[in-house]
Amino acid sequence: GLPQAMADFIRFAGSLADETQVRAYAVGGFVRDLFLGVDNFDVDLVIEGDGIGFAAESSRRLGLRLITHKRFGTATLEGLQGFKVDIASARKEIYEKPAVLPTVFRGTIEDDLSRRDFTINAMALGINKHRFGQIVDCFAGQSDLKRGRLRALHRLSFIDDPTRILRAVRFEQRFDFKIEKETMVWLKG
DSSP states (O other): OOOHHHHHHHHHHHHHHHHHTOEEEEETHHHHHHHHTOOOOEEEEEEESOHHHHHHHHHHHHTOEEEEEGGGTEEEEEOSSSOEEEEEEOEEEEOSSTTSOOEEEEOOHHHHHHTSSBGGGOOEEEOSGGGTTOEEOTTOHHHHHHHTEEOBSSTTHHHHOTHHHHHHHHHHHHHTOEEOHHHHHHHHO
8 A cells, every 4th residue: 555656666666775784674664654544644664684785775776865863873764756765774772861762772662662652553564674564563563553542661761751741642632542551640740
């Protein structure tokens, strides 16, 4: 059900990942919305390796505009038909203090999913040829989607990033989900 240009880009990215010998995944809201059957015009990719380098090579080969954010190991590709792509290095984050930007380190796909806000946004789909469509779901996000449940990954989630409170309410309203009891306790702090 993806627009052709988006599907073509994901195939391109999977082939480039194979060629450059990195593991690549579609992640986050893109994966959530695929499972929900909701249109999403932003593709988020995570690379186990140099995400900015991967984005730069994609930009060069496809003639796209590249915007980099070196502190976080992320880049945005612009100029695709009707959608944009964010590419990031898989990473771990440490919050030195509540509500400040985290310190970022390279990591694995599991590390990257562990730093996300809610289980429904902490899923990944492999896009390399040999693992295309394989789901990484360390926190039972698929189950929460089926149950209409919004669940934070850990008790410090809202302390680390208070804007997640607003996101919780937005997801609850947008998808008609129910905030899980323990998450509600953490949210109220």
